[in-house]
Structures are given as C-alpha cells and as structure tokens.
Amino acid sequence: MTIINNASLKSFNTFGIDAKAQSYCDISTIEDLSTILKNYGDVPLFILGGGSNMLLTKDIDALVLHINLKGIEVVSETKNSVVIKAMAGENWHNFVLWCLNHNFGGIENLSLIPGNIGTAPIQNIGAYGVELKDVFVSCEALKIDDQSIKTFSKSDCNFGYRESVFKQDLKGQYIITSVNLELKKTEHVLRTDYGVIKNELDTNGITKPSIQDVSNAVIAIRQSKLPDPKIIGNSGSFFKNPIISAKAFIELERNFPDVPSYKVSDETIKVPAGWLIEKAGFKGKRFNDYGVHSKQALVLVNYGNATGKEIFELAQLIQKTVKRLFNIQIETEVNII
Numbered sequence: 001m002t003i004i005n006n007a008s009l010k011s012f013n014t015f016g017i018d019a020k021a022q023s024y025c026d027i028s029t030i031e032d033l034s035t036i037l038k039n040y041g042d043v044p045l046f047i048l049g050g051g052s053n054m055l056l057t058k059d060i061d062a063l064v065l066h067i068n069l070k071g072i073e074v075v076s077e078t079k080n081s082v083v084i085k086a087m088a089g090e091n092w093h094n095f096v097l098w099c100l101n102h103n104f105g106g107i108e109n110l111s112l113i114p115g116n117i118g119t120a121p122i123q124n125i126g127a128y129g130v131e132l133k134d135v136f137v138s139c140e141a142l143k144i145d146d147q148s149i150k151t152f153s154k155s156d157c158n159f160g161y162r163e164s165v166f167k168q169d170l171k172g173q174y175i176i177t178s179v180n181l182e183l184k185k186t187e188h189v190l191r192t193d194y195g196v197i198k199n200e201l202d203t204n205g206i207t208k209p210s211i212q213d214v215s216n217a218v219i220a221i222r223q224s225k226l227p228d229p230k231i232i233g234n235s236g237s238f239f240k241n242p243i244i245s246a247k248a249f250i251e252l253e254r255n256f257p258d259v260p261s262y263k264v265s266d267e268t269i270k271v272p273a274g275w276l277i278e279k280a281g282f283k284g285k286r287f288n289d290y291g292v293h294s295k296q297a298l299v300l301v302n303y304g305n306a307t308g309k310e311i312f313e314l315a316q317l318i319q320k321t322v323k324r325l326f327n328i329q330i331e332t333e334v335n336i337i
C-alpha cells in the first residue's frame with residue numbers, strides 16, 4: 001500500500017480531466033482499506049471508484065482512496081437462479097461479459113455502462129428499461145468513521161431513478177466494498193420492448209434473441225450514439241431527464257407539439273433532457289476543447305485538454321437556456337466536485 005503525493009487523476013476519471021490529488025492510494029484489500037481509515041481518520045478523504053460519474057472542477061485537497069477490490073464469486077444457486085458477489089473494483093462491463101459467458105441473465109441491457117461495480121448502486125444505473133435495482137440483492141459497505149461493516153438490503157438502499165440512500169441520507173458515510181446480484185440461469189426474461197433494441201434485432205434478422213443477442217444490440221446502439229471515454233472524455237448522461245407535472249407538460253406540448261415524453265405516474269411526466277438540449281441548439285456545439293456530443297445532446301465531452309471548470313460552465317449555460325426556453329430546471333446526473 002503506497003501513498004503517492006501530488007498525483008494526477010487524469011487516467012482515473014472518464015472525463016479525462018487533469019486534476020491533481022494531494023495524495024493518492026490504490027486500495028486492493030478490505031484490510032488495507034480498514035487500516036488506512038483507522039490511521040488517516042483525521043485526514044480529509046475522497047473515495048474514487050471507476051471515476052465515470054464525476055466532473056473534477058478543481059484539484060482534490062484530500063487523500064484519494066482508489067477502490068480497486070477485485071473478485072467475482074457465486075455465493076448461492078438454485079436450479080433457475082444464481083446469486084453472485086462482485087467486489088467493488090470490478091469493471092461493470094467486464095462483469096456483464098463474465099455473466100453472459102456463464103449464461104447468467106438479467107443485466108444484458110446494462111452492457112457497456114462505464115464505471116465499476118461499487119458505484120453501480122450509488123446511482124442505481126439503468127438503461128433500456130432495466131435498472132440495477134431489478135437484480136440487486138444486497139451490498140456490503142464499510143462505515144468510514146468506525147470501520148464497521150454493514151450489509152444493505154434492497155429496501156435499505158431506497159433506490160429511485162438514478163438515486164439511492166448513498167446519494168442522500170448516507171452521502172459520504174460508507175464505502176461500498178461488494179455487491180450481490182441475483183441473475184437467472186434459465187428461462188431468461190428479455191427486455192426488448194424498448195424501440196431501439198427491437199429495431200436493432202430486426203435489422204439483424206434476429207427473431208428469437210438470446211441474452212447475448214440483446215447485449216450485442218445494446219452495445220451496437222450505445223456505440224453508435226455515445227462516445228467511447230477512451231477516445232473522447234465523457235461521463236455518459238450529464239443531466240437527468242426531468243420529471244415535470246402533467247399540468248406543466250400540457251403547457252410544454254402546446255408550444256412544442258413534437259416533444260417526446262414518458263408517463264411516470266398520473267401526475268408526472270418524464271421529458272428527455274437530450275431533446276430539450278438539442279432544441280436549445282447545443283447539440284454538436286464545440287467550444288475550444290469541450291462541447292456537446294454530436295449524436296447525443298445529453299453527453300458533454302472533453303476533446304483533450306478541457307478543464308472541469310470549462311465543462312461545468314457549459315453545463316450551467318445549458319441549464320439556464322433550457323430554463324429560459326422551456327421553464328424546466330434540469331439537474332446534473334454527474335457529481336460536480
């Protein structure tokens with residue numbers, strides 16, 4: 001366990017922002033994590049997972065703990081299902097591929113989501129009609145102040161749309177060390193009702209898709225719309241899709257009859273932020289080394305050497321413009337540091 005001073009975080013955040021950490025430590029065992037929390041209890045800490053959901057707008061005046069715990073194991077199984085424990089530092093997509101190789105189904109729609117296992121419950125990752133909570137059993141976490149270990153059940157996590165207790169009441173108090181998920185071994189339940197998935201399967205002439213086919217379709221769709229962070233820095237959706245009242249939606253639709261929407265409840269409607277941002281004229285706009293992705297307006301990008309501050313200022317300009325044009329406040333999905 002080595003502590004490095006004045007370390008660059010550029011390769012540890014998918015936006016590729018060159019912020020510095022006052023000090024940095026790679027954590028590969030729970031014992032090391034416990035020891036460091038005990039010994040450095042009074043030093044400000046910053047917990048880093050896959051770095052896929054944050055925008056660094058400044059240097060980090062703290063000890064950065066990079067959670068690199070590895071391991072995947074089957075903890076129990078029945079004829080039809082299996083519970084798998086994955087350590088927090090496992091890459092999410094590699095885990096999805098591991099599950100597909102074992103013919104374990106349930107997370108194929110979540111293929112190619114950037115980030116690590118440990119961060120997946122924090123924002124209840126989701127795509128194409130599936131959310132982590134659909135397969136989530138529990139997670140283990142270490143309490144930062146006393147190093148006690150707690151198991152959180154699904155209901156403890158209070159999952160919502162890109163939300164959990166770890167972003168709310170317990171923010172900054174726990175480090176997730178592993179996650180248990182229940183997947184299907186047989187009788188896979190495929191979620192192909194999402195229009196784009198159906199189209200992709202149809203185009204490839206697939207009428208009886210396997211979980212592997214669904215994963216391939218999702219990968220193809222994501223690769224066609226979302227930039228690869230290894231090539232162009234980004235954090236996936238930068239904003240959440242806003243949920244507005246049915247009354248506000250009637251007003252919006254009167255002015256913009258082509259606005260897409262999804263009903264959330266009788267009183268609330270979700271509107272795609274990507275559509276609002278595109279309509280506001282930002283899609284594909286580039287300023288110096290940063291901008292809005294040309295194929296998906298929800299994604300802000302770093303073309304090379306942008307600073308987090310520049311990208312944050314663009315995000316604020318987008319928020320202000322969307323508010324002025326549509327009277328809708330869009331919130332960031334990405335954590336602004």
Ligand code: EPU
Pocket residue numbers: 126127128129226235236237238239240241260272273274275276278283295296297298333
């Ligand atoms: N749209 C536009 N212009 C754009 C982008 C989208 O008009 O530039 C419209 C589309 O035409 C479509 C609607 O917005 O009618 C929805 O677009 P899409 O299906 O691409 O999904 P999204 O709402 O933009 C959400 C998630 C994505 C997830 C997809 C697919 C959020 C904030 N984002 O995006 O998640 O992959 O659905 O399920 O909920 C992520 O979190 O990083 C992420 C990529």
